[in-house]
Amino acid sequence: MRLLLISDTHLPKRAKALPEELLGRIARADAVIHAGDWVDAATLDLLEARAARLIxxxxxxxxxxxxxxxxxxxxxxxxxxxxxxxxxxGPAQGRERRCAGRFPDLDVLVFGHSHIPWDSTAATAGGGMRLLNPGSPTDRRRQPYCTYMTAEVADGTLSEVTLHRLPPRHPAGRR
Structure with a gap:
């Protein structure tokens, strides 16, 4: 199963549209996960129409x-x-412990808000919960690139977790 992970699209405040590269990945994903800060309902409508499954x-x-x-x-x-x-x-410091305590029944937690890509594992009784933040495909803030993630999952195994950097918009724009 192919996953596309995005967050903090902030449309149309930070960009006028989702990047073409990201739009192309929607059709190839078995599930699209968006971790909030859509800002407009049109982005939700677009993903609902194009994604095989949207969470x-x-x-x-x-x-x-x-x-x-x-x-x-x-x-x-x-x-x-x-x-x-x-x-x-919440803050980066103590994130794994806090999230493991709040979500003890999860294998993977996808989150957003910071626009900072994150990939770590929280030690839990069952082994470890993976925490993933794909960053933002439209608003890099203080990061060097706008980003999103892809991953594969099969038979209870998460693999091929990849952070994708998007090229700067042209003409020179906010990225």
Whole structure:
């Protein structure tokens, strides 16, 4: 099962549209996971129309219309693994411990908010929960690149977790 992980799209505040490279990956993904801060319902509509399966949550910048359509926390079983999605996880320091305590039943937690890519494992009684933040495909903030992630999952194993860097927009834009 091929996964596409994104967060913090902030459309149309930070960019006018999702990058073409990212749009091309939607059709090839078995599931798209969006960890919040969509900002506009049009992005949710687009992903709902194009994705084979969409799992998403609202973020702190998402208004009432998006909050009516999306949960604060989402859970799904994908390829034999228990996934969770949430927008905010708090400060980087202590993140693994906090998330393991809050979500003891998950194998993988996808989150956003910081726009900073993250890939770590929290020590848990069952082995370890993987924490993934794909960054943002439209608003790099203080990061060198806009980013998103892809991964594969099969038979209870997460593999091929890849952070993708997007090229700068042209003409010179905000990236």
């Amino acid at each position: 998403g949550v609202y973020g702190n910048n998402d208004g009432p219309a998006l909050r009516r359509r999306l949960p604060e926390v989402a859970r799904a079983e994908l390829g034999g693994l228990r996934f969770g999605v949430v927008h905010e996880t």
